[in-house]
Amino acid sequence: MELFDCMRNAPTTRRFSAEPVSRETLLDVLEHARFAPSGGNRQGWRVIAVTQAERRRALRDLYLPHWRAYLEQTGGARMLAEPEGFDPVRVRMLKRADEYANHLDKVPLHLVVGVRIADLAITDAELDRLSIVGGASVYPFVQNILLGLRAHGLGAALTTLLVPAEKQVKELLGIPDDIALAAYIGVGHRAEAWPERLSRNPPQQFAFAERWGEPLASD
Numbered sequence: 001m002e003l004f005d006c007m008r009n010a011p012t013t014r015r016f017s018a019e020p021v022s023r024e025t026l027l028d029v030l031e032h033a034r035f036a037p038s039g040g041n042r043q044g045w046r047v048i049a050v051t052q053a054e055r056r057r058a059l060r061d062l063y064l065p066h067w068r069a070y071l072e073q074t075g076g077a078r079m080l081a082e083p084e085g086f087d088p089v090r091v092r093m094l095k096r097a098d099e100y101a102n103h104l105d106k107v108p109l110h111l112v113v114g115v116r117i118a119d120l121a122i123t124d125a126e127l128d129r130l131s132i133v134g135g136a137s138v139y140p141f142v143q144n145i146l147l148g149l150r151a152h153g154l155g156a157a158l159t160t161l162l163v164p165a166e167k168q169v170k171e172l173l174g175i176p177d178d179i180a181l182a183a184y185i186g187v188g189h190r191a192e193a194w195p196e197r198l199s200r201n202p203p204q205q206f207a208f209a210e211r212w213g214e215p216l217a218s219d
């Protein structure tokens with residue numbers, strides 16, 4: 001696929017067939033993803049590819065409590081229990097995400113992405129707000145993985161809800177102390193057709209020229 005086609009059509013895939021993902025394909029994706037930028041070109045990202053059934057089950061068990069807590073905290077649990085009156089698109093997405101979480105162990109390939117904390121230059125650490133910059137040296141790499149998988153016709157779901165279980169995940173997978181978890185990507189062959197188009201806001205809504213609020217694109 002062409003790059004722009006991949007960028008426009010790499011949706012979250014939450015239903016997968018049982019077909020495994022070949023190591024050769026994964027290595028090809030990583031071979032290209034590694035050209036992502038990182039602060040000081042430190043390339044602190046690390047990836048563990050998990051396919052072994054027992055480990056996938058263990059990862060599901062670590063993920064599920066945090067997914068359920070997220071559903072409770074965001075009102076999603078109520079939406080799922082009594083969907084009437086809520087936006088049907090959002091309800092459908094939550095249902096799919098819930099199904100994905102409950103069947104995570106069936107997803108053929110799990111990518112656990114971490115980053116070496118010493119390789120992060122966190123330039124907003126002193127600001128009086130949440131730090132955003134810490135992730136900037138790993139998420140371009142994660143996005144490259146998603147695009148590379150799409151180019152190979154593979155589906156993927158990026159989530160971050162394994163990160164709260166970092167301590168147990170590190171024990172399970174033997175990850176050293178100096179690594180922080182950044183992302184958890186379920187990968188496989190998509191079990192349904194790709195969507196025609198993704199729902200995203202146009203540049204008019206988020207891009208400005210010279211000063212905030214000055215339109216960059218004409219309507």
Ligand SMILES: Cc1cc2nc3c(=O)[nH]c(=O)nc-3n(C[C@H](O)[C@H](O)[C@H](O)COP(=O)(O)O)c2cc1C
Nearest residue numbers: 010011012093096097100157158159160161198199
């Ligand atoms: C940081 C981040 C966290 C996400 N966490 C979850 C998650 O926990 N569960 C899930 O099913 N999808 C998760 N997603 C996927 C989003 O729900 C998805 O990107 C968004 O709804 C757009 O869906 P689409 O790409 O299929 O149009 C996450 C995406 C990002 C970027």
